[in-house]
Amino acid sequence: xxxxxxxxxxxxxxxxxSSEKIVxxxxxxxxNKSKVPKIREKDLEEKYITGWGPGxxxxxxxxxAVYLRHVPSGVWIKCHESRSLxxxxxxxxxxxxxxxxxxxNGEDSVQRQEERLASHKRDLKREKTRxxxxxxxxxxxxxxxxxxxxxxxxxxxxxxxxxxx
Numbered sequence: 238x239x240x241x242x243x244x245x246x247x248x249x250x251x252x253x254x255s256s257e258k259i260v261x262x263x264x265x266x267x268x269n270k271s272k273v274p275k276i277r278e279k280d281l282e283e284k285y286i287t288g289w290g291p292g293x294x295x296x297x298x299x300x301x302a303v304y305l306r307h308v309p310s311g312v313w314i315k316c317h318e319s320r321s322l323x324x325x326x327x328x329x330x331x332x333x334x335x336x337x338x339x340x341x342n343g344e345d346s347v348q349r350q351e352e353r354l355a356s357h358k359r360d361l362k363r364e365k366t367r368x369x370x371x372x373x374x375x376x377x378x379x380x381x382x383x384x385x386x387x388x389x390x391x392x393x394x395x396x397x398x399x400x401x402x
Contacts, residue, residue: 268350274337276330282306283326288317296320303329312336 284304288296302317303325314336316329338346 268347268354269345270347272338272342272345273334273347274341276307276334276337280308281333282308285322286315288320290317292320301325305329305333307333307337310337310340312340 282305285300286302286304287298287300288302290296299320301320301322302315303322304313304315305326306313312333314329314333316325316332318325318328335346335348339348343349
């Protein structure tokens with residue numbers, strides 16, 4: 238089903254269009270997460286390694302970074318987002334699921350769906366702006382034409398009356 242927008246009518250997204258018809262394909266607002274892979278704990282190899290980066294000696298000596306490997310696929314993640322080992326473990330699992338989803342599902346992955354949705358919204362916004370300025374330009378042209386017609390009509394109505402000396 239396609240949506241045809243006309244001037245003066247607004248949709249749920251408050252998109253107003255010019256007097257021309259434009260066809261806007263329906264926007265799929267939901268992201269399909271049914272294909273996201275589920276990971277089992279027995280398929281994971283988890284190691285705790287020393288941290289890196291800013292934080293000095295305390296970070297570099299403690300085992301607070303996580304190396305997580307999905308054995309069946311060979312995909313691995315190193316995570317050192319925070320100083321907390323528990324937070325790094327949770328973050329590593331989320332990152333691993335995203336990476337597996339991208340590898341297995343490709344263009345149907347959640348990340349690619351979100352990118353397409355953002356791109357589509359950006360394109361709609363650009364089109365709305367373009368139509369707004371096109372409408373303003375047309376109104377300005379119409380106004381200048383009516384001003385010219387009015388000025389020419391005033392000149393036609395003026396009569397030359399010679400002065401009596």
